[in-house]
Amino acid sequence: MSTSTPDGQPSAPIVPAAPAAADEPRSLRLEDWLIVLTMAALALITFVNVVLRYFTDASFAWTEEISVFLMIVLAMVGGSAAVARQLPIRIEFFADGGSEHRRQVLAQFGALMVALLFGLITVLSIRVVWDDYRFEETSPGIGVPQWWYTVWLPVLCALTTARALQLFARLRRASAASTAPKARP
Template sequence: MSTSTPDGPPAAPTAPAAADAPRSLRLEDWLIVLTMAALALITFVNVVVRYFTDASFAWTEEISVFLMIVLALVGGSAAVARQLHIRIEFYADGGSERRRQVLAQFGALMVALLFGLITVLSVRVVWDDYRFEETSPGIGVPQWWYSVWLPVLCALTTARALQLWARLRRTAAPSAATEART
């Protein structure tokens, strides 16, 4: 699966599922763009206010931390859907085609399992934040306003991992049938 360049060593193998990733990733892509824009705007406003008044907005740090967490979770979801998540390439890209397919499917299932578990457990965190009326340390708004997004975004990553797994199974089925004939 690796391609060679005219002057040098073979290029890294390409992930088959990354090329046919779902077009429905516009949601994640737009959320990333909007989150980055909000982070840049908040930081810019705080720097300008601090420069001209020697004071800063106290709420900017709390909102920025929240937005960075959202950015990481949404980016992780997009990476999983495109099969660009972290893996050990020595194992994931080595060996036979069948071995790579099995490992990719196993990885997608493990990501789905992990983020499904985080989704379930973080619902409890949100419920506790709501029930005990926790407030955020900087602004004093209800903490669940922030924590409610953890199970939502982890569920999105779980769904994307399951989509990847299904896509990998569909692409593995024709190649397995071809290998059985030979």
């Protein structure tokens, strides 16, 4: 599809916007907004620290500790979004090769393994949070309770587990729909 300018000359073709993936969960807005807010906080903290250091030759002591925490949150939330969009790290030679049935089975297996891994990390990290709370561990930089940081690990791992299970359910539905016998008119 192309248009023309008022003098009749052809202009560049109009490219329609790419349609949103029909099977992509609408609830991914949560991850998208968390990523945006985390990046904004990270940029703001870093900018304020650089400006302060430039004008005063001193810096805020807490910025490095908070920045490391925010980068971990960013990685965990990004991983959750990648799992929900069926974009985790995989070996494409195996994942994309073979028959359609084989690809579907491998995708379902991968989603289950991601769910199992992050479910296990969720359970084990709850113990870490409890130990940080029970033994009153403090952060090395600014001395706040360590559990303020570690409490987010099981929460974000549980989110990734839930996204992997959602992906598995979507893949099962798609597999069942593709193998269902077609009705004759």
